Amino acid sequence: MSDASLPLPLDHGHLQLLATADLARPDHLLGAHVTTQGGVEGVRFAVWAPGAQHVSVVGEFNDWNGFDNPMTRLDFGVWGVFVPGAAHGQRYKYRITSAAGQTEDKMDPYGAWFELRPDTGSVVWRPDFTWTDATWLQRRTQGFDQPVSIYEVHVGSWARRDDGWFLNYRELAHRLGEYVTYMGYTHVELLGVMEHPFDGSWGYQVTGYYAPTSRLGTPEDFAYLVNHLHGLGIGVLLDWVPGHFPTDPSGLARFDGGPLYEYADPRKGFHQDWNTYIFDYGRNEVVMFLIGSAMKWLQDYHLDGLRVDAVASMLYLDFSRTEWIPNVHGGRENLEAIAFLKRLNEVAHHMSPGCMIIAEESTSFAGVTTPAPFGLGFDYKWAMGWMNDSLAYFEQDPLWRKYHHHKLTFFNAYRSSENYVLAISHDEVVHLKKSLVLKMPGDWYTQRAQYRAFLALMWTTPGKKLLFMGQEFAQSTEWNHDVGLPWHLTDHPDHRGIMNLVRRLNGLYRSRPDWYRGDKRDDSLLWLSADDTEHSVYAYMRRDAESGNWSLVVANLTPTYREHYPVGVPQGGEYRMVLSTDDGEYGGFGTQQPDLMARGEGWNGQTHHLRLNLPPSTVLVLEHRGETPLSEAR
The missing domain is CATH 2.60.40.10 (Immunoglobulins)
Structure with a gap:
């Protein structure tokens, strides 16, 4: 360093x-x-x-x-x-x-x-750390045709010491590394790392853009965390906030007595929602300050990527405001911010090969993951539309889901337009939104069954994966940044079952090319049954054109048991169950399938069909038994 x-x-x-x-x-x-x-x-x-x-x-x-x-x-x-x-x-x-x-x-x-x-x-700090991750850095890629399963972690509340204080970065390295390895994630994404004055901002109101927070240790301690995770084969991403900064008088605000890092006009330089200042992307020194911060983390701390926060707030001059200043063409786009983001991505990819730059962008702005200068140049974009539609569907009483059926199919209409991360982040489990499992309607068993189905659909839908900490064991309370996660819940079978499922999904995802390769290809997902609104049943194939691997996914998203439900398949013969979210290992009943032999009559446009017993609120994944079995990490 x-x-x-x-x-x-x-x-x-x-x-x-x-x-x-x-x-x-x-x-x-x-x-x-x-x-x-x-x-x-x-x-x-x-x-x-x-x-x-x-x-x-x-x-x-x-x-x-x-x-x-x-x-x-x-x-x-x-x-x-x-x-x-x-x-x-x-x-x-x-x-x-x-x-x-x-x-x-x-x-x-x-x-x-x-x-x-x-x-x-x-x-004053002169860092002194010896890195041992050269092989990792040489081999890493953006992962377009690789499995990318991200565990989003707030470092201050993933776990705490017995006295309630934060873990040191070195303590976190070993405990987090062991857990993430066990669960089968490929990456961790850290939020709350850059220095910030207010714990309640979760690290999103930054004062130290070049410094890891002293709450958890020294810069060398943070370097140890990254180096250790790399040694375990785990990539490390960091939430980065170039869209705004706090008004704290000790920080960047009115740094030399007047607006310097921020736009001078409050119609352009102040976020009313967040009570923060907006960076002046038209000043060269500010642009270099931000790009330098990104490169500090990517180069000096060997980060594998950045998730850029609140990109939509940067792109639009009228974002969450009634008074705003149009650009030189009379439009609402912040042309200076757009130029900055393009420059950021070009510099990052040139100076830090293999890094991922991910946009949290909530609108339909075109070309977010198109290479600069024709697009913004990000590697990935969070699939906010998929997230909103999927959660809106699952929050419905199953009785009414037939009227919202195509919320789960609509993503397929545009999923190849960008490189997407299917992200269920911290934002979905705070501010009275409830934890994910409690978003599901019904009693506790029904909630867990539906949650298992939701997770299985997420992992079998094209796109990289991100899940916020605690949701992998069905945390039943909202996230609280002031305390560690309720790890005692993992000793309870109901919560352990969800953890077993996420671990199994990660193992399958990492071992099956049909689940992770060709995310952006139109032919990587083929709908077999997308219109059975009356029964709320979905069926699709995940396919990998390169290897020929494919799997069948069937979802029954009502509490009704459906016997001998017909599903079309392209090959006759025997099939095997790869996954059932109804298995007892995951907290289900363990419903058995009496016959997995495909019949010769066509169905759903396919040459053969299976007759499946569909347990309530369950996702089944099958493969043709004639194919070479794939290794499956459990």
Whole structure:
């Protein structure tokens, strides 16, 4: 993590690169860097504050005296000073006097580490960590034709110590790594990692864009977490928030006494819903600040990807507002933000090969995963439409589902338009939305049966997978960021059954090319029965054109048992049950199938058909027995 060539010189050429948006790692120029000048060890400080009339650095090295270490104004609004004797581990701030004569102490925008909240001091940090994941980094890819099953984790509440305090990143590494390996996920996605002042923001109101939160340890501790997970074959993604930042006076807000990182006009620069400022994507230095943050995590911390938060709020000037300023063409699109996102993705893929950049984008904006410059250049987009439709369907009383039948088939009409992640995230289990299992109608047994069916449909639908922590064992309470997950529930058979199912689904998903390859191909899913609205039964095939593998998925989404239900198949002969969500191992009744031999009469446009017993609220997955059995991790 250390680089002896840093910092870059504060000369005209390098400062100009920042001002012209040609410096992808501005943290190599700005911030606090332990270095030597004239044979004297110390720290060089540099900060961008073009509107300030005076800046000094204060800290433990000068007893927080604003007169000892005034900074020199350099080109392009950058201030710098070398402080002899200042050292790694010392706290500091920038004392900035605005053009109006007001003085305020500010955190370092490029700070590598910070004091534990509620304190807001930056900490001089010279990281020292030895990585052992070179083979992982060389082999990783964006995973377009690979299984990608993501476990979304809030690091502060996945688990807590007995005294209620956070786990250290190193403790988390071993406990989380063991669990994710057992459950069969391919990736973890971490939220709440970048430094933030307010726990209740879940890490989405960031003040330290270059620093892991000190709540869980040092930068080396965080590096250990990533390195350890890579050693277990687990990819690590990070939630990243370039859309807005908090109004805390110690942070980026009105940094040099006026709007600097944010747009000046509140109609463009202030989020009323979130009480946050919006980055000014028209300023080169702001664009470089954000891209530099992304590259810090991808390069220095070896992250395998970023999930970019709230992209829709960046794309539209009228997002959640009644007063807004049109762009130069009179439209609602934020052209500067669009240009920034394209640049971000181009730089990230060039400088961090194999990384995934994922958009949380909730509208039908075209070309989100089309390569830049023709599209935004993301690798994946969260399938918000699929999520909304699927949950809306399952929340219906089964009696009325026939009137909403095509909510579950509509995704197939557009799923090949983008590279999608089927995401059931933290947003769906907070703010009185209830946990996923309790969204299902009926009594406790019926809720669990429907939830098992929902999960099986999610894993057998084209698209990568993401499930928020706790939902893999049917947590029955909403997520609470202030406490650890209720792990005691996993000792109860009802919850253990759901965990067994998710583990089984991950094992099948990783072993069956027909479940993960060709997600964006139209022929990877063939509907056999999409219109049986009266019975709320669905049937489709998942297919992999390359290997010829295919499987049959049949869902009965009412509490009614259906005997000898006909389903068309393309081959005669014997079939085997790959999965039944009604199995006793998962908390079901274990309904048996008396006959899995396909008859010669055609059905659903296929040459043969099976007669299946469909248990209530159940998904069945079958394969033709004549094919070579696939390995199945249990």
